[in-house]
Each structure stands twice: as C-alpha cells, then as structure tokens.
Amino acid sequence: MKALFLNCSLKSSEEESNTEGFMKDVQKHYETLGVESEIVRLADYYVAYGVAEDMEDGDEWPEILEKVKEADILIIGTPLWLGEKSSLATQAIERLYGSSSVTNDKGQSIFYNKVGGAVITGNEDGAKHAAASLLYGLSHIGFVIPPNVDAYWVGEAGPGPSYLEAGHGNDFSKAAIQRLAYNTHHVAKMLKEQPIPAEGNTL
Template identity: 90%
Template sequence: MKAVFLNCSLKSSEEESNTDVFMKDVQAHYEKLGVESEIIRLADYYIAFGVEEDMEDGDEWPEILELVKDADILIIGTPLWLGEKSSIATQAIERLYGSSSVTNDKGQAIFYNKVGGAVITGNEDGAKHAASSLLYGLSHIGFVIPPNVDAYWVGEAGPGPSYGETGGNDFSKSAIQRLAYNTYHLANMLKENPIPAEGNTL
C-alpha cells in the first residue's frame, strides 16, 4: 500500500517546515503498518496555475499527479495563514480538480477508491475551517474520506513555539494516530471491495 503526502508549506525544502514534521509523525504510524509513503514539498516544484491536467511547458504538476494516481492514500498538509489553508494547498486542489473528468478502466473518476486526509499546523485559529475545505475538495473529486482524518496542531495565538519545537500534545498525537489507522483501514477495505461502477460512471 502506498501513501503520498503533499506538503503545501510556502517554504522550500531549504527551510524547516512544521507541516513536514507533523507529516513525519503520521509516517511513523504508516511504517508500522507496512505502508510505503513519500512526502512531496510542492514549493520545490514549478506548478502552473489553472484547472487543466496539462498546462504549459515546464509545468511539473504532471509528475506529481502520477504519484497521486499510483497511491492508495493522499494526505494534504498545510500551514495556516490568516485562518486559511495556504495558497499552495488551494493550487493543489485546483490541479487535482483538473483531472476529475479523467476516468479509470471502469469509467469512474480516477480518484475513486483512493482515501484522503488532511493535516494542519499553525499558531492561529482556522484548523477545522482549513480541514473542511480540503476534505470537501477531495471528496468532491472522488476520494473517500474516513472519520477523524483532520489531524491538526495549533499553538497559542501570535508568535510562539511551533509544532516542530513542541512535538505536539496528547490531542494532536491521538489525532495523528486516528488519521493514520483510519486511512489505512479504509484503503484496505477498498482494495478488497472497491466501489462498484454502477451508478457513478462519468
């Protein structure tokens, strides 16, 4: 089983990312479960704006999309900015949406029988708002969303210690475990019993 994390931090890999640290804590659970996983820092790539599957020369989204297509689980992670998911997270959802009319061999959207989840970090309110936006977007284009897959950590409002400095708390650690196990369990169920094509082909 494979999982792909899209880290939508505004920072490139040259800088520390609290979202990355959070994702690695999810990865630790996946490793115990035998799930192969990879974190992709989207800020390291040139991703064109738009909602088409193929955009312009130099656009690196298609290679990221291939990794998503090959995965059973997709986790989108974002920091909070002004109570919202990052602009890169919005762009990722838009580009995924650009492939929502592409079908699998049964005529379903290519994201059918894949499982989605969201992780959020920040020092301000907005985690549940960002999670609802991400999870609705994934569900709308065909991903299946298990219960309790909006794992997040928010510190005190304003400047202060971030997730990477605190290591989270009991609440965030429990949320991380639920996200990992619930995405894993549902992905296993869908491998054994995929959603039938009846009534949901494009």
C-alpha cells in the same frame, strides 16, 4: 499500499517545515502498518496555475499527478496563514480538480477507491476551517474520506512556539495523528478488497 503526502508549506526544502515534521509523525504509524509513504513538497516544483492536467511547458504538476495516481492514500498538509490554508494547498486542489473528469477503466473518476486526509499546523485559529475545505475538495472529486482524518496542531492564541518547537505537539495532536493513520489505512485496505462498484458511479 502507498501513501502520498503533499506538503503545501510555502517554504522550499531548504527550510525546516512544521507541516513536514507533522507528516513525518504520521509516517511513523504508516511504517508500523506496512504502508510505503513519500512526502512531496510543492514549493520545490514549478506548478502552473489553472485547472487542467497539463498547463504549459515546464509545468511539473504532471509528475506529481502520476504519484497521486499510484497512491492509495493522499494526505494534503498545509500551514495556516490568516486562518486559511496556504495558497499552494488551494492550487493543489485546483490541479487535482483538473483531472476529476479523467476516468478509470470502469468509467469512474481516477480518484475513486483512493482515500484522502488532511494535516494542518499553525500558530493561530483556522485548522477546522482549512480541514473542511480540503476534505470537501477531495471528496467532491472522488476520494473517500474516513472519519477523523483531519489531524492538526495549533499553538496558543498569538505568537508562540511552532509544532516542532513545541516538542511535536501534545496528547491531542498525537491521538489525532494516530487516528488519521489507522483510519486511512483501514479504509484504503477495504477499498482494495472491495472497490466502489461502477454501477451508478460513472462519469
């Protein structure tokens, strides 16, 4: 089983990312469950703006989309800026939406029988708002959303320590990380054994 993390931090890999630190803590649980996982940081790629599979020469989204197609679980991670998910997180959902009309051999969206989740880090409010936006977007294009797969950590109101500076969150965030990992794994395993039938579910 494979999980793909899309890190929508606005920082490239040259800088430390709290969102990536959070994702790595999810990966630890996936390792114990036998799930192979990879983190892709969107800021390291040139992703064109638009709602299509392939936008223009040099667009590297198709390379990322192939990883999404191969994955059983997709986790989108974002920092919070002014109470919102990052612009790259919005762009990721838009580009995924551009492939929602592409079908598998049963006539279903290619995202059917895949599981989605969201992780959010920040120093301000907005985690639940960002999670709601991400999880609705994934559900709308065909991903299955298990319960309790919006793991997040935000610091106290106002400037303060970020996730990594705070020692990888607190008991609340650690429990949320564990639920996300186990619930996405469990439902993904169920869908492998018994996929959503095509009857009544074709595009």
